[in-house]
Amino acid sequence: MTELLRQGTEYFTGEFGVAPDGLWSAPGRVNVIGEHTDYNDGFAFPIAIDKRTTVAARAREDRMLRVASSAFPGVVETSLDGLDPDSLNGWAAYPLGVAWAMSRTAPAGALTGVDLALSSDVPAGAGLSSSAAVECAVALALNDLWQLGLSRQELARIGQLAENRVVGAPTGIMDQSASLLGEPDHGILLDCQSLKTESVALGFAAAGVGLLVIDTRTSHSHADGGYASRRRSCEDGARTMGVGSLRALGTEDLPRAATLLDGQTFRRVRHVITENQRVLDTVAALRTAGPTAIGPFLNESHVSMRDDFEISTPELDLAVSSAQELGALGARMTGGGFGGAAIALVRNGDASRVAEGIARDFSRAGFTAPHVFPVSASAGARREQ
Template sequence: MAEPDRSPAGLADEFARIFGHRPEGIWAGPGRVNLIGEHTDYNAGYVLPFAIDRQTCVAVARRADRSVRLATMLSPHEVSAAELDEAGPGRPGGRARDWTAYPLGVAWALGEAGVDVPGFEMLVDSTVPVGAGLSSSAALECAAALALAELAGAGLSLPQLAAAGQRAENDVVGAPTGIMDQTASLLGREGAAVFLDCRSGRTETVPLRLEAAGLDCLVIDTKVSHAHADGGYADRRAACERAAALLGVGALRDLAVSDLPAVRRRLDGTAFRRVRHVVTENARVLEAVRLLRGPGPLAVGGVLDAGHASLREDFEVSCPELDLAVEAARAAGAAGARMTGGGFGGCVLALVPHARLAAVSTAVADAFAGRGYAAPEAFTVRPSAGARRLS
């Protein structure tokens, strides 16, 4: 059987086959890799993600009623039906445990923001791996938000669209994530990272200069799937909120590394380690921005290594497969490596010199085979533009 045409034209043709007419447009939202700054966003801290050249595309057309029809190229023979008035927390369309909760949640969140969202038909296709920590959910949310806001004639800013995507994920899907993923997907720039202050919402573009430094960004998908709506992520967020309340600060962002000795005396061992990760991770983001603006990305390798150690030991969101991928990549010549994403599975990000790319990929695959783990998938990504209309 021939492979389906995954181009925008092919998506439009498939939309016409399913729904009987052409879409009004095609929009894309990229996945993201977080260079550094993990579990700091919901603590009002700093993050440094970048959009990648793997994306989710949506073909969309308005309907004359309040009905929604949803289909995906990944399951081309299924069309899901819903009503806009049934989308939202606590309603029949709310907290669905399949992919349709994301566009339905975005439609609800836009409506809550005052947008008169019409009924619509949507066909989805994606090259962002699901459950790998590359934010496939935000890619879909941002593509859907951009499309629905435009078709409704709403003049929302990119930060407002990001907020709608986050609200969909928090309130409808039930995943207590911060604003980082949606911001990266919407505000990404070619060749650069987005330095985001999650308290103020202020963003800056930070050139990565990977090509000039002779580096590739290698993503190693361990194939250990995670889901932010499951308990581990929520437990870590709740622990951070409890610690902030006990310490009398608005958020862990308000603490400095120099405060940690005093903090240690007030918290039990586990709570202190959670706080120490967030505080030192914020410092690592600021250090990475300084290094990128100075000596360049080769100097950031040690920051990535320290970030992974903190996620493994203090925040305890790594797993044996992630740790092995980091160790094997570093031993084979990566300049730095760490898990990226919420943890409990997913991907490792490694900065690898061009000449060592094949060797690092092979070393990781051999290490997994030696432990009897499922084969990982390694691929390079490029810092890319944010969500946009394709046609």
């Protein structure tokens, strides 16, 4: 982290010729369980991870916004007065989308411009929410520089608004909540209907277990049509079932749903209903039996996403099955799907062997070599300097 902060300061100075006023950072996230439940007002259980995006920022005296990213060439410039969500695109849509969303909370003309420089070690396109890490780091920085006094829950909603309205990805609020509210060795039980959060001890260290991320290096995008079509199916299912969202339904409603919905819509609805229950069962197991008991719920979640929600890929399926065969306690794809990463819950002493075995299985299948690495639950967004 110290090296990332040093690089962030040097990068800002190199791009803008002056030192930043401060540095802020926000983590990516791994969703332990609860996929595609957030926009259905359901439950999710993410952790913030020890991979972070940093933003070095400096207030300006005019109303210009300038953003740079170490991952992309050039500096993108615009004016606070000309911020238009329909004209923002590319990588700059994420930080400038946040600026647009936050500017709506302040009186007209009250804000000054800002220079922002982004750097990150959150793998992009891997399902670890690199986009939310950018949004939350920028939101926290602007909240401080503009002295808006917004709560972390409000900043999460701003990040979601930026992603929905500006980027065009119909995501829920889970990613931003995890990035802003994470705690070391804790998961976040998020009720996406009330936005109530509860910090839940993981107990991974005491139990000698940890999470491996298996980045399949098959990129995905939440703005693509597959994600949006799944959301539409869920909304159609809720409407046909006569409820405002699928959160209102439980497993006892599945027989009626099977008679009212077409086959595909029923499968989408069944995934969300059963995934909500798996989140609650996972949290209950952590509290009563410890982390070694949650593996079956991870396995069941992957089957549901593969067969009912149909968002897995051959690479993700191999990552999961390989980890399971090599002795993982449980494994599942994580993130929005259509590529990205899987996670495996492993005993610490097995981590290297499992990682090597997965890489070997990918090679035998002719797939691109995966990036397999451990993650631990980390602190949420914060000011660093």
